[in-house]
Amino acid sequence: MEEIKQYIDKHRDRFLEELFELLRFPSVSADPKYKDSVLKTADYVAQKLKDAGADKVEVCPTAGYPIVYGEKIIDPAKPTVLVYGHYDVQPPDPLELWISPPFEPTVRDGKIYARGACDDKGQFYMHVKAFELMMQTGTLACNVKFMIEGEEEVGSNNLGIFVKENKERLKADIVLISDTSMISMENPSLETGLRGLSYLEVEVVGPNRDLHSGVYGGAVANPATILAKLIASLHDENNHITIPGFYDDVVELTAEERKALNSAPYDEEEYKKDLDVEELWGEKGYSTFERTGTRPTLEVNGIWGGYIGEGAKTVLPSKANAKISMRLVPNQTSEKITQLFTEHFERIAPKYVKVKVTPHHGGEPVVTPTDSVAFQAAKKAITTSFGKEPIPTRGGGSIPIVALFEAELGIKTVLMGFGLDSDALHSPNEKYDIFNFYKGIETLPLFHKYFAELSK
Amino acid sequence: MEEIKQYIDKHRDRFLEELFELLRFPSVSADPKYKDSVLKTADYVAQKLKDAGADKVEVCPTAGYPIVYGEKIIDPAKPTVLVYGHYDVQPPDPLELWISPPFEPTVRDGKIYARGACDDKGQFYMHVKAFELMMQTGTLACNVKFMIEGEEEVGSNNLGIFVKENKERLKADIVLISDTSMISMENPSLETGLRGLSYLEVEVVGPNRDLHSGVYGGAVANPATILAKLIASLHDENNHITIPGFYDDVVELTAEERKALNSAPYDEEEYKKDLDVEELWGEKGYSTFERTGTRPTLEVNGIWGGYIGEGAKTVLPSKANAKISMRLVPNQTSEKITQLFTEHFERIAPKYVKVKVTPHHGGEPVVTPTDSVAFQAAKKAITTSFGKEPIPTRGGGSIPIVALFEAELGIKTVLMGFGLDSDALHSPNEKYDIFNFYKGIETLPLFHKYFAELSK
Numbered sequence: 001m002e003e004i005k006q007y008i009d010k011h012r013d014r015f016l017e018e019l020f021e022l023l024r025f026p027s028v029s030a031d032p033k034y035k036d037s038v039l040k041t042a043d044y045v046a047q048k049l050k051d052a053g054a055d056k057v058e059v060c061p062t063a064g065y066p067i068v069y070g071e072k073i074i075d076p077a078k079p080t081v082l083v084y085g086h087y088d089v090q091p092p093d094p095l096e097l098w099i100s101p102p103f104e105p106t107v108r109d110g111k112i113y114a115r116g117a118c119d120d121k122g123q124f125y126m127h128v129k130a131f132e133l134m135m136q137t138g139t140l141a142c143n144v145k146f147m148i149e150g151e152e153e154v155g156s157n158n159l160g161i162f163v164k165e166n167k168e169r170l171k172a173d174i175v176l177i178s179d180t181s182m183i184s185m186e187n188p189s190l191e192t193g194l195r196g197l198s199y200l201e202v203e204v205v206g207p208n209r210d211l212h213s214g215v216y217g218g219a220v221a222n223p224a225t226i227l228a229k230l231i232a233s234l235h236d237e238n239n240h241i242t243i244p245g246f247y248d249d250v251v252e253l254t255a256e257e258r259k260a261l262n263s264a265p266y267d268e269e270e271y272k273k274d275l276d277v278e279e280l281w282g283e284k285g286y287s288t289f290e291r292t293g294t295r296p297t298l299e300v301n302g303i304w305g306g307y308i309g310e311g312a313k314t315v316l317p318s319k320a321n322a323k324i325s326m327r328l329v330p331n332q333t334s335e336k337i338t339q340l341f342t343e344h345f346e347r348i349a350p351k352y353v354k355v356k357v358t359p360h361h362g363g364e365p366v367v368t369p370t371d372s373v374a375f376q377a378a379k380k381a382i383t384t385s386f387g388k389e390p391i392p393t394r395g396g397g398s399i400p401i402v403a404l405f406e407a408e409l410g411i412k413t414v415l416m417g418f419g420l421d422s423d424a425l426h427s428p429n430e431k432y433d434i435f436n437f438y439k440g441i442e443t444l445p446l447f448h449k450y451f452a453e454l455s456k
Numbered sequence: 457m458e459e460i461k462q463y464i465d466k467h468r469d470r471f472l473e474e475l476f477e478l479l480r481f482p483s484v485s486a487d488p489k490y491k492d493s494v495l496k497t498a499d500y501v502a503q504k505l506k507d508a509g510a511d512k513v514e515v516c517p518t519a520g521y522p523i524v525y526g527e528k529i530i531d532p533a534k535p536t537v538l539v540y541g542h543y544d545v546q547p548p549d550p551l552e553l554w555i556s557p558p559f560e561p562t563v564r565d566g567k568i569y570a571r572g573a574c575d576d577k578g579q580f581y582m583h584v585k586a587f588e589l590m591m592q593t594g595t596l597a598c599n600v601k602f603m604i605e606g607e608e609e610v611g612s613n614n615l616g617i618f619v620k621e622n623k624e625r626l627k628a629d630i631v632l633i634s635d636t637s638m639i640s641m642e643n644p645s646l647e648t649g650l651r652g653l654s655y656l657e658v659e660v661v662g663p664n665r666d667l668h669s670g671v672y673g674g675a676v677a678n679p680a681t682i683l684a685k686l687i688a689s690l691h692d693e694n695n696h697i698t699i700p701g702f703y704d705d706v707v708e709l710t711a712e713e714r715k716a717l718n719s720a721p722y723d724e725e726e727y728k729k730d731l732d733v734e735e736l737w738g739e740k741g742y743s744t745f746e747r748t749g750t751r752p753t754l755e756v757n758g759i760w761g762g763y764i765g766e767g768a769k770t771v772l773p774s775k776a777n778a779k780i781s782m783r784l785v786p787n788q789t790s791e792k793i794t795q796l797f798t799e800h801f802e803r804i805a806p807k808y809v810k811v812k813v814t815p816h817h818g819g820e821p822v823v824t825p826t827d828s829v830a831f832q833a834a835k836k837a838i839t840t841s842f843g844k845e846p847i848p849t850r851g852g853g854s855i856p857i858v859a860l861f862e863a864e865l866g867i868k869t870v871l872m873g874f875g876l877d878s879d880a881l882h883s884p885n886e887k888y889d890i891f892n893f894y895k896g897i898e899t900l901p902l903f904h905k906y907f908a909e910l911s912k
Contacts, residue, residue, distance in 0.1 A: 214853025221737035397670025
């Protein structure tokens with residue numbers, strides 16, 4: 001530990017400056033106008049891997065944005081850790097809500113504010129610095145491989161192909177990912193599962209053109225109203241989702257598991273105060289942690305139709321649309337849920353309108369076996385670094401590629417994230433605590449050490 | 457009639473060219489970026505009134521866009537007709553759905569396609585040409601006054617002030633407006649009433665920022681879902697509006713009135729085919745004409761919230777908004793209905809969210825007495841010009857200033873519109889039939905003639 005801390009202390013400013021440089025690239029994969037920046041970001045990541053001591057560093061082309069690869073093989077007999085991360089970021093809008101510009105990393109109160117500060121640049125870059133640290137102090141305990149992609153925020157469509165075509169190159173014993181959060185630095189935690197994802201767009205079409213709402217209002221169905229009715233019907237009064245068959249494959253937690261999950265510190269007043277809501281809302285019969293970690297949910301991510309500009313326009317819109325996504329838990333599958341939703345939505349749509357359902361990317365739910373060597377190594381690393389055992393948690397978000405890695409490479413994943421719920425991922429004013437950044441660099445080498453020891 | 461037709465024939469090309477010139481000004485009052493164009497349009501209208509022979513032509517300033525005034529007093533003993541119209545137009549969006557540019561008038565199949573072709577430039581300009589015709593043929597039968605404003609599409613906020621401050625100048629016996637439609641040129645009709653309007657914006661706010669839908673989905677109410685539930689609740693299964701007290705002041709038509717209204721030609725298959733809908737939708741127990749003309753309605757004009765750009769973004773939106781308007785019938789009042797809606801919406805909003813209701817401009821419903829001299833004059837003019845008596849209809853749209861004129865000037869209004877339902881008002885590819893344009897110029901002088909005769 002001492003040697004690790006000393007190295008970090010000596011290079012802390014440079015580590016931060018390199019991260020700031022990385023954050024300055026507006027690597028927004030969802031919007032083609034940022035294409036050049038995304039590509040430049042890949043080059044920067046490759047350079048940093050080289051500087052840290054990686055071999056065979058390559059910016060691997062795909063049909064979309066490139067995947068950056070690098071490795072250090074010290075001994076084929078030792079276990080191999082495959083580090084995954086992503087250098088692309090969410091779109092920054094709505095821009096007007098950012099206090100400082102999204103691509104000009106700014107420090108306030110010990111936090112780095114920038115799009116991607118936590119998701120995922122701040123987090124994956126800890127691994128690059130941890131790797132440099134282990135190389136420079138001669139303490140590299142496992143072989144290491146890096147696979148940093150540029151399309152996670154848009155569904156990682158080309159990662160699957162890359163993985164399939166590089167099974168030999170990517171051979172490893174565990175995948176290590178930092179893209180999740182801890183309860184807090186005082187209460188470190190470790191993810192034991194992630195929710196899956198099913199994402200769709202729905203379109204409700206009424207008349208073949210926008211109509212004058214005086215001339216036609218009352219005579220024809222208004223697609224915005226019909227869409228509202230369809231969406232409204234998806235949750236009953238207990239906030240249980242009404243799609244037939246939706247819960248069929250859900251595995252309920254055991255009483256013991258629920259107890260462990262609910263033992264994590266939770267202050268409901270603080271939670272509500274942070275969000276500025278008077279009351280919480282969720283599935284009846286479940287606690288907040290269960291609702292976000294162990295239960296499937298359905299959210300409207302976007303809705304639009306008719307005139308949404310300034311002022312008044314008395315139009316009866318021709319159509320209305322919504323983006324809807326569902327978070328899944330084991331053993332639901334993205335394909336089946338997408339199909340159930342589509343069939344249900346088409347069935348409940350009245351004959352006054354036509355509906356169209358278009359699926360986007362999905363992802364499977366995941367549970368990490370807590371008795372595995374890798375999980376035990378992560379647990380020990382955190383216990384040593386934080387002086388406290390991590391609380392087992394279930395993450396609400398989805399990392400679809402975790403299921404992909406298991407299916408294609410036969411490798412499990414350990415999620416060692418150092419973010420916080422307050423990091424405002426996907427929101428304006430995303431941030432990452434500087435303390436957490438360095439704490440991660442401090443903790444990750446211990447994972448490598450214990451993984452090597454426990455694998456013997 | 458012969459003299460009228462000859463004059464029109466002689467000058468038909470010029471009439472059309474002047475209208476095209478008027479249509480080329482993008483006089484969009486709702487959007488400040490068109491300000492200069494709106495002002496130039498007022499100047500053009502003033503010039504055309506002068507050219508037609510009006511006196512005391514003035515572009516009268518207001519706190520907003522100016523009102524163009526002009527008059528011809530031939531004999532104080534004769535009745536005075538006050539012509540109202542508006543030179544501003546609806547916004548043209550969505551632009552990509554226009555076949556030819558909205559502000560480049562294009563003729564296809566005998567129809568002029570342009571924003572404002574019917575609403576209201578094509579229609580009010582018929583009065584300017586009818587006036588010129590009467591001046592040139594020495595057949596001006598009544599005194600004429602013109603009041604053409606530039607803010608009808610945004611609520612005519614400054615018209616009321618202008619009217620109040622110019623009661624002497626605007627003294628007249630009838631207001632004449634062309635801003636409505638006929639059933640068809642084969643089945644001419646005359647509006648006997650208009651619906652009123654109440655327009656509001658609602659905002660539903662949940663958490664104080666956009667949230668990651670994985671981290672928080674299931675824990676808090678989604679404003680888009682809550683808005684959908686609130687909107688969905690506004691119509692019951694018979695499409696009857698559920699706001700308490702909403703129908704209290706509605707005057708039902710007598711059996712006779714319903715019979716007359718429903719005697720108008722109506723081909724439901726054609727109606728559905730024109731809109732490309734499989735089924736119509738409306739208040740149970742009423743015909744299509746009754747639903748759009750004699751019953752109050754509620755429409756969502758716009759709805760938006762969350763991420764509505766390209767691709768997927770897994771956000772749980774902080775808020776969701778909608779623009780909602782209601783069409784009113786006698787004796788509902790805009791103020792009372794706006795209040796009922798606001799109170800109801802605030803009351804049904806659950807405590808998981810905060811709602812805000814912001815009223816926009818409103819307007820009162822109107823019924824024209826069919827035994828009046830003015831109505832009889834209009835009826836006779838149409839009968840002479842079309843060779844057929846006009847069918848009495850109830851208009852679905854609102855012209856709020858009609859109630860204003862009665863309240864402030866003590867004058868009733870006759871609505872002699874020559875538009876068609878297919879004109880696509882407020883929609884892309886708005887048009888006005890050239891035949892209708894000339895037919896109006898032909899018919900309007902007859903109104904003046906009979907109004908003078910019947911007023912003796």
